[in-house]
Amino acid sequence: MEQFSATSYAILGQLALRSWSAYDLIQEMKRNFHYFWPRAESGLYAELKRLKKLDCVHTTKRKTGKRQSTVYAISPKGKTVLETWLGTEPAEFKLEFEGLLRVFLSRFGAPETLKKTLLKVEEDAGVLSVLATNIAREYLTGTAPFQEEIEVRTFVFDFLVHYADLYKEWVVRTREELQLREGRSADERKKMALELMRKNIAKLNLPV
Amino acid sequence: MEQFSATSYAILGQLALRSWSAYDLIQEMKRNFHYFWPRAESGLYAELKRLKKLDCVHTTKRKTGKRQSTVYAISPKGKTVLETWLGTEPAEFKLEFEGLLRVFLSRFGAPETLKKTLLKVEEDAGVLSVLATNIAREYLTGTAPFQEEIEVRTFVFDFLVHYADLYKEWVVRTREELQLREGRSADERKKMALELMRKNIAKLNLPV
DNA sequence: GGACACATGTAACGGGTTACATGATTTC
DNA sequence: GAAATCATGTAACCCGTTACATGTGTCC
Incomplete structure (x- = not known):
């Protein structure tokens, strides 16, 4: 059909x-x-x-x-x-982020599981950044194959740049938090985790 | 196998x-x-x-x-x-964002195509925010089913919050830019598009 | 002369989806 | 008594991937 x-x-x-x-x-x-x-x-x-x-x-x-x-x-x-x-209704965005699955389940694996996942995410985001920059450079120098399409393509590019940044910054924040937690008691660590969650909820400006 | x-x-x-x-x-x-x-x-x-x-x-x-x-x-x-x-190597993150496809191709559709796409993206991101907040609230009030898992789950939640934000902010920036372009000549619009691209490249701190 | 990009596919498979079926239990 | 949700699936299908095949042109 x-x-x-x-x-x-x-x-x-x-x-x-x-x-x-x-x-x-x-x-x-x-x-x-x-x-x-x-x-x-x-x-x-x-x-x-x-x-x-x-x-x-x-x-x-x-x-x-x-x-x-x-x-x-x-x-x-x-x-x-x-x-x-x-003219039809757009489909919802759909992400498959296996890394997040691994983070979620990390305590069932070896102790390095989480750190190794962060490293891979960082790498992949880096590759995306480089690729995006290469394309952008073509538009800036006027050598892109469809220079006249730049009006909408900037929007796509803008998304991609921030998308790459999302992963990079997440890795940075997560590493920082892990470092802060080092040497703390389980109880302290849980308090810190809750605090992070609280900060994030504040970021979404929704009623809590 | x-x-x-x-x-x-x-x-x-x-x-x-x-x-x-x-x-x-x-x-x-x-x-x-x-x-x-x-x-x-x-x-x-x-x-x-x-x-x-x-x-x-x-x-x-x-x-x-x-x-x-x-x-x-x-x-x-x-x-x-x-x-x-x-213990194995994580797979790369993989996004399917049909909305971006529509933005890319918007000039082959009716004039409202782009705006309607932005609206849908905004809605979907809103739903994600609400869902994320609901779950977070359970942890903050201590009623979550796996309170003891909070240490890693904050990282997942942190990602999701920023992920929802990615879409929302992209919609905001794109709308702003569209508004600024209104009434401008094609030439001016292209210059503005280039300027946006330049700003984004600067954001990625990579050699240009 | 060999490697690599050009240029175009095919065959087999598989992970996943949609749509539907079925019967029990709770809620209004 | 109807509607919703609980609780489980099955059958058919499809979109897409992997792995491979095949020959051409170019560059060193």
């Missing part, structure tokens, strides 16, 4: 910008969407073919020497499909 | 705390994990059965009047499996 997934629309959106060879399209999608809509390349190739069957895109063959590639373009139907979707 | 998913470990972790009836266990998991490890209830029932086949849990029958329920407890093997996993 439901013919399209958000991934279909992501593809149609890239094609609405311009035509691409499958390969180029997919590389660009990885660049743009990896951190908030990650998908395996093989699946994107398959989805392109499906979109063709559904008449949302059409293809032409291109040759560079002996090498052949398929160039995809959006069809009028594809444009309508995309536009219609953009 | 790979016998367990992170979901298996999430279940084992809850069972490491104490024994539960399937229903209670799953309700508690929803409460604890919904925002960073969301899973459908039916799948959790199935996984429990699988864990039993693999001897990671064992069950006893309990009767309340005519109603029967199955009580699950972790086995020695289950404990080992959990502990071993906690």
Whole structure:
């Protein structure tokens, strides 16, 4: 019944910008969407073919020497499909953060469990920051492939920067708290934990 | 080959705390994990059965009047499996944020697309805040089911609070920027977008 | 001449979801 | 007496992943 997934629309959106060879399209999608809509390349190739069957895109063959590639373009139907979707209710954001699961369960593992998890989170957030900066630099120097799209892309970038920061700062705060707790009694540690919780509730300005 | 998913470990972790009836266990998991490890209830029932086949849990029958329920407890093997996993490398955090996809593609939809997306994100973040606060309140009043677990759970809670805040603040910043841009020329708007990007790069303290 | 990126897939599998079924118990 | 929630699942399906295959062009 439901013919399209958000991934279909992501593809149609890239094609609405311009035509691409499958390969180029997919590389660009990885660049743009990896951190908030990650998908395996093989699946994107398959989805392109499906979109063709559904008449949302059409293809032409291109040759560079002996090498052949398929160039995809959006069809009028594809444009309508995309536009219609953009009028529907957005899905809720959905996070899978295995690290938090590990923190939650850390006391059932070896004593270093928590610290090792923090280290990994820190690394991953660092990679995201670097990637985001690389893309931003292209816009700042005017070499980005879609300079004219900058108006909305800044919003996406802005989110990503703060998103990376969320993890980094969480690691910092957690490490600080762990250090403060060192050498304290279980009772003191619990009081400190409660205090942290109290501070956090205050941050959300909701009735307590 | 790979016998367990992170979901298996999430279940084992809850069972490491104490024994539960399937229903209670799953309700508690929803409460604890919904925002960073969301899973459908039916799948959790199935996984429990699988864990039993693999001897990671064992069950006893309990009767309340005519109603029967199955009580699950972790086995020695289950404990080992959990502990071993906690020693492995954590997986990267993974976000699916359809709203950002919509922002990215908003110019292919109706003019209200962006604003409607912001509204939905704001709502969802609000729900998360309320939920987080409800749980926190239980710890502060000492009525939480696992008061003694508070030491690590504050870290999880701390993340969730800042996570909700991430979305809320992003919505605020984006709306402000949109308002500032109103009535400006395309050229001015682009300059403003670049300026926002520059500010964000500065936030990440990386070499530009 | 070898490594690596280009360019495009296919096959098998699997984790997870939706939708539904069923009967007991509590609450209004 | 109806409605909600307790308490358990099952069946069908699907979106997506991993792992692999295959050949071309380019760079050193």
